[in-house]
Amino acid sequence: MVKDLNIEFKLNTMVIDINEEKQITAMNKEEGLFILNAKAVILAMGCRERARGALNIPGYRPAGIFSAGTAQHLLNIEGLMPGKEVVILGSGDIGLIMARRMTLEGATVKVVAELMPYSGGLKRNIVQCLDDYHIPLKLNHTIIDIDGKERIQGVTLAKVDENRKPIPGTEEYISCDTLLLSVGLIPENELSQSMGIKLDPVTSGPIVNERLETNRKGVFACGNVLHVHDLVDYVSEEAGIAGRNAAEFVKYLNSQPDTVNGEIITLIPESGVRYTVPQYLNPEKMEEILTVRFRVDNVYQNKNVSVYYNDKLIVKRKKKIMAPGEMEEIKLKKQDLFSFPSLNKISLRIEE
Numbered sequence: 001m002v003k004d005l006n007i008e009f010k011l012n013t014m015v016i017d018i019n020e021e022k023q024i025t026a027m028n029k030e031e032g033l034f035i036l037n038a039k040a041v042i043l044a045m046g047c048r049e050r051a052r053g054a055l056n057i058p059g060y061r062p063a064g065i066f067s068a069g070t071a072q073h074l075l076n077i078e079g080l081m082p083g084k085e086v087v088i089l090g091s092g093d094i095g096l097i098m099a100r101r102m103t104l105e106g107a108t109v110k111v112v113a114e115l116m117p118y119s120g121g122l123k124r125n126i127v128q129c130l131d132d133y134h135i136p137l138k139l140n141h142t143i144i145d146i147d148g149k150e151r152i153q154g155v156t157l158a159k160v161d162e163n164r165k166p167i168p169g170t171e172e173y174i175s176c177d178t179l180l181l182s183v184g185l186i187p188e189n190e191l192s193q194s195m196g197i198k199l200d201p202v203t204s205g206p207i208v209n210e211r212l213e214t215n216r217k218g219v220f221a222c223g224n225v226l227h228v229h230d231l232v233d234y235v236s237e238e239a240g241i242a243g244r245n246a247a248e249f250v251k252y253l254n255s256q257p258d259t260v261n262g263e264i265i266t267l268i269p270e271s272g273v274r275y276t277v278p279q280y281l282n283p284e285k286m287e288e289i290l291t292v293r294f295r296v297d298n299v300y301q302n303k304n305v306s307v308y309y310n311d312k313l314i315v316k317r318k319k320k321i322m323a324p325g326e327m328e329e330i331k332l333k334k335q336d337l338f339s340f341p342s343l344n345k346i347s348l349r350i351e352e
Contacts, residue, residue, distance in 0.1 A: 013027070022216075023036070040218040041219045043191070043192055046187075048188050050181075062146070063150065067180070068180045069094055075102075085108050085176045087178070093120075095112065100128070103133050111138055117299075119325055140160050143179075153175060155174055156173050192206055195216060195219070205227045205277075208220075208277065208278045222242035266279070271349040272296050273295075278292065283343075289331050289334070292331070293327050295327055297324060301321050303322065305330065305348065308349070309343050315330065
């Protein structure tokens, strides 16, 4: 599609800076350092894995410790086997998938340890990648020591209390030659910060409106740089929305007003809802139906997702189960918003 539309693209090219005027500094082997001047920018840098350094695990730095994504690359792209006896710390989706992948390649995955009282991955991945292969998942557990100097020889697991502190007397030594870390993903927003984009402290991604536009006019964000997704379908959907709105921004040359009567509706996560995307909206500029995505802060069974316009309950929808590892969504109708002329906030809550 890019070629059909004769859109220029540059591979093996690194963007090293974007300033507030949407001037992009990039470099590659063929052209060296060069500058692009943009009318609109879409941020789609994705996310990166949290590394061992962020975990403060005691022990030496032996060979055999990989992020789950690095191990995935070694196996799938390089055709290399990271190890034979594996422990996985963290139950994110990549870690769960790698538990199955390593098993299929002939390794023994001894345990998946998770600090939280719930898994960070999709339920289907827990069933298909762990349960189907009889791989134990230990919730409320973490690694407190790594054994080995040249190559990892084992790890010490311990149960944690409600404050996530190791409980003395619960230590368990497990021998292994490989440790995979699946301890979370971080949106890659160093470039965003350099151009003055406001970030959400919960998602670590940009704060956006109904068009996925940041606080910088003409700068849009989508995918895992905006917030970490569990399904790539949502990433693709957001990319389409950001692309259409960036094109419209350029087409109308910045002529449309930012707000309606100076009013913006803020989306407020409350009572079990960790965050929403978008974080605010302008009903005049939104599509007829706007999808708001959010995550909960714990595992909830047979609870309601409640939507309040100001303080008036509008929607109450029963959900059999909700978990932090699976994204939820609600849909807002444009015509409903206009029926509340004084509306300035929409609250999302988990309730009985």
